[in-house]
Structure formats: C-alpha cells, structure tokens
Amino acid sequence: MRHDSPTLPPGPPTTPAARPLNVPLVLGLGAVALARPLARVTGAVDALGAPAGPLLLTVAVTAVWVLVVGLGGVPRPVLTLTLAGVTYAVAVIPLSAVLSSLLDGTLSGPLANPVAVVPLLVTNAAWGAAAGLLALGVQHLRGAGSR
Secondary structure (H helix, E strand, O other): OOOOOOOOOOOOOOOHHHOOOOHHHHHHHHHHOOHHHHHHHHOHHHHHOOOHHHHHHHHHHHHHHHHHHHHOOOOOHHHHHHHHHHHHHHHHHHHHHHHHHHHHOOOOOOOOOHHHHHHHHHHHHHHHHHHHHHHHHHHHHHHHHOO
C-alpha cells in the first residue's frame, strides 16, 4: 500500500501587493507632516520666509517620507504614502479648528468652510501618491543596484 503525503492548499500569495499594509507606519508618517502646521504656529515658518518656508517644509516632509519608505523597502509604497497624506489631512482638519480658535479667537480652516474638506483630502492624497511614486523609484533603483 502506498501512502502519498497529503497535498496542502497553496499558501497566501507573497507578492508585494498581497503583503499587509503597515498601519502604524502610515499613522507615523502622517504625523510627521504635522510639522508643517506646528512650524506655522510656532513661527518657525516665518523665520524661513514666505513663500520659501512652507515650500521647504513640504519638501522636507516629502524627503522623510520617500527616504523612510524607499530605503526601508516598505511594501506598497504608493498606497502607504497616499494613506499617509490622507492621514495628515484628516488630522489637520480638527487641529486647524482648535488652533485657530485658540490663537485667533475665531474658527477658521476646513471646518469653518466645509467645501474645503474634499479638496484638502484630494490634495494631500495626491501629495502622498507622488511621494509614493518617488519611494517606489528609490526601491527600484536600490533593487537594480544590488543585483
């Protein structure tokens, strides 16, 4: 009598697209972008001057995102950073309401102008997606360089 070993069902796919999203990383990268409003509130952005200050902060946050995700070999870099951009937008909506009320004594920002919520989400998702594409490029360059 012959005993064949049982056939096991195939395991989960191991392609990068099937790997789970790193939610703590998404939240952390979204929090990194909060440096922008923090710099505005503390006056650090004024020291950099306008319009260079906000632009330099955006470039710095983008560089951090691209380096962490690109050099870290994070799977699904475009989705990860798109969601980091959305996370930032979702966090900055109530933050802007609280800070404007405390600092200016009046409600301003997206909650005061709800029409601005969707463009804010879309703009920050696009920012994250663009950074994700850059991170994907870094990953491909690193992969090509190690072969």
